Amino acid sequence: MPYRSDEEEDDDWEDDSDLDSDADFDGADDDSDDEVTVPCPFCKRQILEDTPRCPYCEQYLSEQDFARGSKPLWVIVTAVVCLVAAIWLAFAL
Known part of the structure; x- marks a missing residue:
């Protein structure tokens, strides 16, 4: 096998015009879909929004599965009634 100088190796790279051409590259990211992702409320990994x-x-x-924003009305009413009854009993005795 004959010895090749550095200049000869550089000449091989200068002629590779297919490396510089953008004809095959469409600019789109393979991972970019038009579907929206959101974090999973349990494991926090990105998942599709409609899964x-x-x-x-x-x-x-x-x-x-999601917790409610506020307590049901009956829980609040029961807590208030119990609080009023406890205060009334404390001062009645």
Whole structure:
């Protein structure tokens, strides 16, 4: 095998015009879909927004699984009645 100098090796790279051409590159990212992702409320990994179940932690993402924003009205009314009854009993004795 004959010895090749550094200049000869550089000449091989100068002629590779296909490396500089952008004809095959469309500029789109392969991972970029038009689908929206959100973090899973259980494992915090990114999942599709409309999926019914997390593919990582396998938890179902239905509306019933999420905690309510406030207590039900009957819990608040019961707590107030118990508080009033406790105060009344404390001063009645």
